[in-house]
Amino acid sequence: EIQTIEKEAFKLCRIESITIPSSLINLTEGWCVGALELSNVKVSPNNPRYRSYDDQTVIGKSSIENDEFDVLVFCSRNAKTIKIPTFIKHIDSYAFHECKKLTSIVIPTDSQLKIIGKNSFSLTSIEIITIPSKVTEIKERAFYVCKHLMQVNFLNDSKLKTIGKEAFSNSLINNISIPSQVTTIEEEAFSYCDQLHLIEFAKDSKLQTIGKSAFKKTLIRSMTIPSQVTQIARCIFDECYYFNSIKFAKNSKIEKIDTNAFYNIGIESISIPSN
Numbered sequence: 001e002i003q004t005i006e007k008e009a010f011k012l013c014r015i016e017s018i019t020i021p022s023s024l025i026n027l028t029e030g031w032c033v034g035a036l037e038l039s040n041v042k043v044s045p046n047n048p049r050y051r052s053y054d055d056q057t058v059i060g061k062s063s064i065e066n067d068e069f070d071v072l073v074f075c076s077r078n079a080k081t082i083k084i085p086t087f088i089k090h091i092d093s094y095a096f097h098e099c100k101k102l103t104s105i106v107i108p109t110d111s112q113l114k115i116i117g118k119n120s121f122s123l124t125s126i127e128i129i130t131i132p133s134k135v136t137e138i139k140e141r142a143f144y145v146c147k148h149l150m151q152v153n154f155l156n157d158s159k160l161k162t163i164g165k166e167a168f169s170n171s172l173i174n175n176i177s178i179p180s181q182v183t184t185i186e187e188e189a190f191s192y193c194d195q196l197h198l199i200e201f202a203k204d205s206k207l208q209t210i211g212k213s214a215f216k217k218t219l220i221r222s223m224t225i226p227s228q229v230t231q232i233a234r235c236i237f238d239e240c241y242y243f244n245s246i247k248f249a250k251n252s253k254i255e256k257i258d259t260n261a262f263y264n265i266g267i268e269s270i271s272i273p274s275n
Contacts, residue, residue: 010035022046029093039078093118133157140164187211234258
């Protein structure tokens with residue numbers, strides 16, 4: 001009669017297989033975090049909320065009242081390559097977390113995906129990811145410590161609005177173009193990306209907020225801050241030793257430059273906007 005598996009219930013255990021009965025309707029965020037050998041999750045065909053999609057993944061409903069299965073819940077920790085079904089709208093927190101052998105993720109261009117969840121791909125070995133156009137949010141640590149991730153692509157009509165805290169921290173990305181619809185880059189989003197040398201913003205960028213230490217310890221040399229940004233956050237360029245040029249877009253709305261914003265960098269001159 002079990003209905004819920006709570007957070008970290010199987011943390012760091014060595015189980016390889018588990019069968020989900022028909023009564024279980026709630027897999028709490030992080031329920032199998034650290035279970036590195038869990039390669040086989042079977043779901044009872046009578047379960048109203050979860051379903052085995054193939055030999056490697058489990059899908060679910062965002063709400064048990066829903067008719068459609070729209071969430072990718074879990075992937076085998078032994079998976080090497082995965083194609084995300086087009087009908088998935090949400091990749092759940094920790095769905096691919098610590099899939100150490102996972103090198104390839106294919107997301108179709110007509111994907112319905114909207115949310116990439118917390119820690120969903122963290123500590124995997126993926127090398128390249130193309131974010132489909134309907135994604136609006138990349139949550140906290142979604143691609144954290146992806147030590148092989150070198151390229152992140154956004155489609156031209158991207159609807160992405162938020163890049164979460166430490167979303168791409170500690171990856172091998174060397175350059176990235178931020179979609180124009182992004183309004184928020186949260187703290188440490190690209191921190192410790194020690195190969196990152198170029199970040200570009202669209203001319204019509206709607207970016208308003210860049211969190212503290214967002215670009216800490218990267219190789220970026222220069223940046224033009226989009227006009228809608230109102231604050232240069234604390235320690236935003238900390239340990240960016242090669243950073244030597246900052247410009248502000250015309251009609252800049254910058255009102256505040258926070259503590260240690262330009263600490264310990266090689267900037268030689270700056271023109272402060274009128275606001």
